[in-house]
Amino acid sequence: HVVDVVLTESAAKLVSATALAAVARRPVRTSMWEGVGDGRMDHIDLAADADAFVIAPATADLLARAATGRAADLLSACLLVTRAPILLAPAMNSRMWEHPFTRRNVEILSSLPNVHWVGPERGELACGWEGPGRMADPDKIVATPARLGRRDLEGRSFVVTAGPTREPLDPVRYLGNRSSGRMGQAVAEAAARRGAKVTLVRGPVDLPPPTAGVALVEVTTAAEMRREVLARWRRVDAVVMAAAVADWRARKVAPEKLKRTAATTTLELEANPDILAEMGRRRGKALRPVLIGFCVETTDLAAAARAKLAAKRCDLLVANLAQEAMGLPTARVEIHRPRGKPLGPFEGPKAEVAESILDAIGVELAIREKR
Ligand code: C5P
Helix, strand or coil: CCCCCECCHHHHHHCCHHHHHHHHCCCCECCCCCCHHHCCCHHHHHHHHCCCEEEEEECHHHHHHHHHCCCCCHHHHHHHHCCCCEEEEECCCHHHHHCHHHHHHHHHHHCCCCEEECCCEEEECCCCCEEEEECCCHHHHHHCHHHHCCCCCCCCEEEEEECECCEECCCCCEECCCCCCHHHHHHHHHHHHCCCEEEEEECCCCCCCCCCCEEEEECCCHHHHHHHHHCCHHHCCEEEECCECCCEEECCCCCCCCCCCCCCCCCCEEECCCHHHHHHHHHCCCCCCEEEEEEEECCCHHHHHHHHHHHHCCCEEEEEEHHHHCCCCEEEEEEECCCCCCEEEEEEEHHHHHHHHHHHHHHHHHHHHHC
16 A cells, blocks of 8 residues: 555654655655645645545544534545545553543534444553543454455345334333444445445434435334335345343333323333244245344343344344443454354454444355355
């Protein structure tokens, strides 16, 4: 690769521009204003020429600048100009990473179709603290840009479910859960970016519509989700069941608002049909579609994942701990298979974890192609 190095003012306090110029064998850019007299406009030229931007480390301040569209320094200005993939490798103190402002910036940046993440990882930080915030391994960062523009799922079709389902109790109340829908939506968006034809069947969530290329079907109850999934599942290559489908629904939905007449009350619930298990049963030994389940547990993750993989007869089971994923913009998952050791753990923003899940699905699809 030809590498142009852009050094921010803070970065120049830690590393020397001369050292970077020597290894890149190119001049290092530090300011928007140098070269202007020679007719250069670096923030436009660099951005227009680059096939990819890699920002390592991406500090909390850089994320804030990028998320708000600031453009007073060369790097931030380039990020506004480019439409090439931008790979962010965050590195910061874990409190900074977990701060609501940083969370919001990560979310805003993740909504851009050309933004990708690698890390941060957990471990000992430069400041001496332990936690999330370590920059991803440089080898991993270098390996990532090559896969960003890839269209390895071209010609494949997916149904992806996301979010909770809501089961009405009466005209004003429902049973629900804390699923945000982010993981499923991230999988749907990444699959579309990688070339697949994607339908996202989404429960009630507080998310923007998915990025271009994803067909959205909105549902409320498990029964509606089942109907929309079963109407499509036979025609696709993979069904990714990331939704947190409610296990129970009211046996009778009250036609009028229930009154609080006693200190305690009992709701009679009946089990919802298990959509994934039904597809697993009906598909049997057929090769298609590949079925991917998710599980969220609070303890004994591996044991639950193995049990669900068998009970639902799916091909991959993505397991996460509720406290590490539910309602958060980041996740840490292991991917269990009927045979062999689980893949992972994969950890980071959900958009990045989604890429790893799709890598695993891509392998399953390729295996079936050979048989
Ligand atoms: O059994 P549990 O709810 O933990 O299983 C989770 C997996 O099964 C998820 O992939 C979820 O989408 C799917 N599921 C389903 N229908 C249900 C309950 C869960 O398809 N009624």
